[in-house]
Amino acid sequence: MIPYNLIRKKQRGESHSPEEIRELIRAFTEGSLPDYQMAAWLMAVHFRGMSLEERHELVRTMIDSGRRLDFSHLDGYVADKHSTGGVGDKVSLILGPLVAACGVYVPMLSGQGLGHTGGTLDKLDAIPGFRIHLDLEAFQRQVREVGICIMGQTDDICPADKKMYALRDVTATVDSIPLICGSIMSKKIAEGISGLVLDVKCGSGAFMTNVEDARVLAQALKETGAEFGVETVARITDMNQPLGHASGVWCEVREAMEALEGDGPADLVSLTKVLSADILRLAGMAEPEQAVEEALASGRAREKFDEMVAAQGGDVQALSDPELHQPAVTLPLKAPQNGFLTTVDTYACGMSLVTAGAGRQHQGDGIDPTAGFILEVKIGDRVEAGDEIGRTFGSDEGKVKAAAEELQGSLCWGEEQAPAPNLIID
C-alpha cells in the first residue's frame, strides 16, 4: 500500500478495495501512517464520501482493531440504543432501565459530551459513587446479572475509531456521513448486541440539520447493521428545540428519574416510549407498547434504574436528596414579549451549556454537575411578556449570567403561532 496513491484515489472520487481500506486504517492505528496523510484522506472522504463496500470494510477493520463482546450465552435478547446527539437528550437514562425491566439485556457503552451535545456518561458520573469505568469483564457480568450496564468506552473496544475520532475532531472531518456511520456502528457492533435502535437527531441542535442528510445517515446505519447481523431500527427525530425541559448534567438525571416515575415532559416521555417499544419489538415481544406502559406504571423501570446505580457503586439514597448538586446561582428566564415561541437555535442552547459549565469545549475539560437550564416553553407555546419560562443555573455567577444571555438569544419570538415540530419524523 502506498498511502499517497490512496489519498489520490479518494480525492479523485474513486473507490478503495476492501484491502486498501483495511491497510490504511491498520497502518494509521499502528502509527506507521502519519497523521498528516490520514488528515488529508479524511478530508477527501468528507468531500467524496464512501461506497457501501468501503463503509463495511471501515467498520470491520475498526471492530477488528479491538475486542468484540459476545453475549450469545444469555437467555434473552441483547440490544442497545444510540442517539447521534442533541440538547436535553436523556432518553438513554430512561430507556435503558425500562427495556432491561422488560427482560432485554442492555450492554451500553456510552460517551462524554462534547461541544453542544451532552453525554450520558457525564450525567451518570454526577451520581455520587457511580463508577463509569469498569473493565469489560465486570461490564459483562453486570449485564448478565442486572440486565443493564452503562459505562464509558474502554481502550480495548475499537481503538482504531478512538484514534481516528481524535484526529477528525481537530481537522473538521467529524461531520462526514460515512465516518459518523463507521464510528457509531463499529462501537455498537463490538458490544455484541443483536438489536439496535438509533435515534438520528435532525434540526438546529443536531449534526444533521436537514432531513435529507438524516435520511442518508439513517440508511447507511441500517445497511451497516444488516451487514454485521445486527437488527437495526433508525428513527429520525426532531432536534429543533431541547428535548424535555432540563438540559445540563444533574438536572437531566432528575428529569429522567421523574420520567421513570411517570412525571416527565410529554415530548421526552413520548419519544422514550417509541424507542423503547422499537427495542421490545426487535426482541420479539407481542405487544411492545403495552409492555413499555406496564414497566413504567408498575415502577419496575424505576427500580431497575436504582439497581443499576447500586451495581455500579452509586449512592441510591443520594438520588432523592433535594440538596444534591444544588446550584449556587440561578437566574430566571423571562419571556421578553407577548407572543409565541417560533424557533429555537438549539445549537446555541447547547453552547450556552458549555458557557455555564455543563458542557465541554475540548475533550478532557471538566464539568460542573450543578449547571444547566430549564426551558419550560416549546415551539408554538404562547407567552406574555415577563412570564417566567425557565431558568439558568450553575456554580459560577459570571458563567451563569453569560449562559443565560446566550439562552435568551437562542429563542425567537413572533406574533403568529408557529406549528409545533413533528417529534418523530421517520
Place this chain on the structure above:
Amino acid sequence: MIPYNLIRKKQRGESHSPEEIRELIRAFTEGSLPDYQMAAWLMAVHFRGMSLEERHELVRTMIDSGRRLDFSHLDGYVADKHSTGGVGDKVSLILGPLVAACGVYVPMLSGQGLGHTGGTLDKLDAIPGFRIHLDLEAFQRQVREVGICIMGQTDDICPADKKMYALRDVTATVDSIPLICGSIMSKKIAEGISGLVLDVKCGSGAFMTNVEDARVLAQALKETGAEFGVETVARITDMNQPLGHASGVWCEVREAMEALEGDGPADLVSLTKVLSADILRLAGMAEPEQAVEEALASGRAREKFDEMVAAQGGDVQALSDPELHQPAVTLPLKAPQNGFLTTVDTYACGMSLVTAGAGRQHQGDGIDPTAGFILEVKIGDRVEAGDEIGRTFGSDEGKVKAAAEELQGSLCWGEEQAPAPNLIID
C-alpha cells in the same frame, strides 16, 4: 486564530480574510500549526479553491517568510522564465543564455526534477565542476557581472513555500491551481525580477492535462504577477509528446547546446524563440524576434552559456567532450509496425526516465546523468516497421531494458495520420 475554524471555513467553501491566510501560513511555517491540520486545510483548498484575495495574500505571506532580492540598481531589464514542467523541456538552458546575450539580466532559481518531470538543476549538475548551490550574494554578483545565474533554491527564499510544498507532496495536494500559482509566483517574485514568461504546459505529460485548466492557471499566474508588479506573460504550450528529441540528463544538455549552435530540433527551437522574444518584448526591445535570431546566429547565446558555466565553476572544455557521460548501455527503439505515430502517453515517457535512472521517484533520490532516451519521431510522422526511431540508455542494463519497454509502451501507432499537435496553444 483558531485553526479548526479556518479548516471548517475553507471546507464549507467560504473565503478567508487576508489576516486569516497570513496567520495560518505563518503558524504552519513556525511550527505552531501541526502538519495534520495543514494537510486537512490543503485538501479542503484542493476541493474549494481560493479567491483572488486569498491567492494574493498567500503569495505575499510566502514571499515575506524569506528574503526578496532587489536588482533595481542594475542598468537593464531583469526577467526570468518558468515552465510548469514536462518531458524533454530544456528550454531554460537555451533561453537563459540567449536573452542574457541580448542584455536582459536573468536571476533564475530553479528546481530539481521529481516524478515524470525533469529539472533544469539536475541537467546543469551533470556539467563537471558546475556549482548549483551558491549563496544569494554570489548569485546576485554573477547576475550583475555575467548577466545570468541559474542555481537551486536557497533556504532563505520562501521557506514557507518549501515547507508547504513538502507537505503537499505527500498529501496529494500538489495539483491545486491556487497552490501551484502561489508556489511558482512567490519564488519568482522573490527573485526581484521585473518580467516573467511562464510556459504553462498542457497535455499528457503535464500537470494540466486539459486546456481549460491550463487557461485557469495561466490567468491566475498573470493576476498574481500584476498584483506584485511583475510583468507576466503566460503561454500555454503543448506537452502531448516530449519536447525536442532528447529526454534525460546529459543528453538534454547536449541538445540544448546544439540548439544554441543552430542545430536543434524544430519544436524545441521554435518554442525557445517564441518565449525568448516574449522576454525581449517585455524588456522593451523594438524587434525582439530579430534580436533572438541574431543572438543565435552570431554565436553570442552559445558564448553566454559557456560564460555562465565558467562563472559557476563548470569545466567548459568538458562540454564538448564526446566521451563525457557516455552511457554503458544503449538499446535501440524500433517502430513496431508500418503507420503513423498517433498519440504519446508523455507521462509514461517521463516515468520511463525515472525507471532508467534519469529521474526521481522521491525527493533526495540520486540521478544517473548518462540515462535518458532519444525519440526522433513526432505525432503525425510516418514509419515503417523496424525503423530505428530512437534509443534508450543509461548505466544499468536492467533499468535501461525496463525503461525501453515503458517507452515503447507509451507510443500509440495507427494507420491514419494524426494531426501534429499545435505547439503553442495560447
